[in-house]
Amino acid sequence: AQSVTQPDIHITVSEGASLELRCNYSYGATPYLFWYVQSPGQGLQLLLKYFSGDTLVQGIKGFEAEFKRSQSSFNLRKPSVHWSDAAEYFCAVAGYGNKLVFGAGTILRVKS
Amino acid sequence: DAMVIQNPRYQVTQFGKPVTLSCSQTLNHNVMYWYQQKSSQAPKLLFHYYDKDFNNEADTPDNFQSRRPNTSFCFLDIRSPGLGDAAMYLCATSRDLPEHTQYFGPGTRLTVL
Numbered sequence: 579a580q581s582v583t584q585p586d587i588h589i590t591v592s593e594g595a596s597l598e599l600r601c602n603y604s605y606g607a608t609p610y611l612f613w614y615v616q617s618p619g620q621g622l623q624l625l626l627k628y629f630s631g632d633t634l635v636q637g638i639k640g641f642e643a644e645f646k647r648s649q650s651s652f653n654l655r656k657p658s659v660h661w662s663d664a665a666e667y668f669c670a671v672a673g674y675g676n677k678l679v680f681g682a683g684t685i686l687r688v689k690s
Numbered sequence: 691d692a693m694v695i696q697n698p699r700y701q702v703t704q705f706g707k708p709v710t711l712s713c714s715q716t717l718n719h720n721v722m723y724w725y726q727q728k729s730s731q732a733p734k735l736l737f738h739y740y741d742k743d744f745n746n747e748a749d750t751p752d753n754f755q756s757r758r759p760n761t762s763f764c765f766l767d768i769r770s771p772g773l774g775d776a777a778m779y780l781c782a783t784s785r786d787l788p789e790h791t792q793y794f795g796p797g798t799r800l801t802v803l
Binding site: 683 | 694721730731733735740778790791793
């Protein structure tokens with residue numbers, strides 16, 4: 579069965595510092611991978627997705643993610659974090675049928 | 691802009707009093723989903739519609755029902771809300787496979803008194 583692991587429940591970074599959020603997946607075939615962001619009291623916003631092709635994917639708000647098949651990873655990065663990036667981030671893999679399998683989420687705190 | 695809309699954004703109901711949450715979309719997607727999300731947890735899929743074809747998750751309680759009268763609208767009915775049903779309810783849409791990308795609405799926060 580498909581699964582997604584986000585090892586870090588909370589991460590705190592200073593404003594202006596770089597960010598990397600980790601995501602590992604388990605899936606038998608070529609995965610469809612997603613990163614979503616959720617601000618408090620809001621729905622999930624799609625940051626970026628990987629289906630095939632270039633393994634470095636650019637998304638909105640200055641985020642990027644790199645698909646590494648050998649490590650079963652799809653880590654999210656941002657070179658310089660802004661206070662408005664504080665939110666919860668979910669990694670997901672497309673499962674069977676029309677379903678998404680989510681990781682448990684990583685809460686990002688940004689300190690000034 | 692094409693979008694997913696949920697109404698109301700906040701809903702307060704009493705224990706055991708039926709409640710209906712609404713979702714509409716202007717994306718013309720044929721798949722619509724309902725998720726339940728509790729605090730500090732990932733969204734949990736309750737069910738989804740593929741066009742008019744209803745697909746229930748095995749562990750979704752019978753207390754939760756859904757209707758999709760047309761492509762644009764989908765409703766979540768909670769027949770007898772319990773305290774444990776207090777949560778954020780998220781609606782999402784997607785095109786048919788192989789496109790897996792789901793687009794989410796802003797959610798409805800349900801409080802049960």
